[in-house]
Amino acid sequence: MIKFYQKRLIVCIAGSLLAGFHLIASADATIELPRGGWRNSGGEASGFKQPVHYPASSVNTEGQSEMALIRGRISTSNKKKPGKLIVNGAAMPLAIGETGEFSRPYSFSSGSNNVEVRSPDGSEVKRVQFYDTNASHPNPRLRVVLSWDSDGTDLDLHVVSPDGQHVFYGNRVVDNGGALDVDVTTGYGPEIYASTAPPKGTYHVYVNYYGSGGDDKKLTIARVAIISQEGTLAEKQQSFQVPMRKPGELTLVKSFTYP
Template sequence: MKLTPLGLLLAFTFTFTLTAQAQVTIESPRGGWRNSAGAQEQYSQEVNYPASSVNMQEGQSETAQIRGRIANAPKGKPAKLVVNGVAMPLEVDENGRYARPYGFGSGANSVEVRSPDGRARARTQFVDTYEGKTQSRLRVVLSWDSPGTDIDLHVISPDGGHAWYGNRVMKNGGALDVDVTTGYGPEIFSSANPPKGNYHVYVNYFGSGENQSILTVAQVAIITNENTPREKQQIFRVPMRAAGELTLVKSFVFP
């Protein structure tokens, strides 16, 4: 059968569309059952100023990382990572690769990665059977929707602890993983044994380069008792209009 010029054009367009469509692959974590006992799982990440972003430290165990590739990924935008129902941005390099550490709890976990344009996705589920694993009872995830901006997470605990980029590890064990200064985030605070009482979560618009008035929307997810029947998730979105702005996102009592 011979194709008309119009038919050839349509066939070429269809082939090009299929070829150019993003394809998402998750290399880690793998689905199924596993036991992470004895694994080297680092939570805090290296921070290098003046520019810092989410990074994977050398020696990080396979059980505590999210890694893969998005083929034909659109440039200039982050992908989206969804861990146990909580969405956050995911940086993709020029080759379409992504890698970041993540402190998974024991029990059932799910990871979904979506391409920057949202048209392609991959999902995996696994169960960690290590019952002695340190479990996050309080996790706070900050992300925002603009590149080249610096939004900071501040968490104040009942015992007077203050986790922020200048003091990432509290005396009570709560810790902030990284200070992201290049846009999007995420910055994640986590505590395995949070003191009981009143908590306050703030976000601070630290800066955005020469233009100090880029409107950006911060998203804060607060997760308590993760991976248990008592798990609770709350999502808050806050518009940030100018550098120097400090906003109280949520005050709450734990437990």
């Protein structure tokens, strides 16, 4: 009789451990889009500029094809902090909804692409790699990515190209093809400037601390990543961090020469 109870206890313990393992495994982050493997984005409308609605509540993905979306779910309960999104080596914050969902438009390059998402505490990680065979797709040869570390704040990215074209939230697409994807007014970002055929010469990247939701003493750290020749052997990434101390502050983060 004692051996029977011992055996039953062992079975119960093993069952509990397996159940716990299943819960842990099922709690992993998921990426619905993009899907891994090979694909061809030919014929798909995947424009870079995204619609903006005011008052803005989050980055929206209205009207975007599946070829221009990053979408999935993170089960971690703490949604007060952003997750992390890493696209082709460029890290940026990832806003997470109340039920763990996330959705982000992104203009991917043809060729190889890597997407990784992480939960705020780093316990959940999911990676996807895919290859876009659409050689006719115009790849951004210059990206500038602005993100920041606080919620409820509004930082704005300003990029002035060598020909004097000024891209910002009030002028999101210019004649030389440069464009700002979306104006994020609710914290974290990212805001992404991209150009498929950047004019040669000197660029100036500014960050403006537009507002802080009433807390004028709220310090936020801006992070700017500059990526040139993405997806090629000549790819170069630089990143800079700048403290933004009060609304109204305008800071020149970097002047650089392309190419």
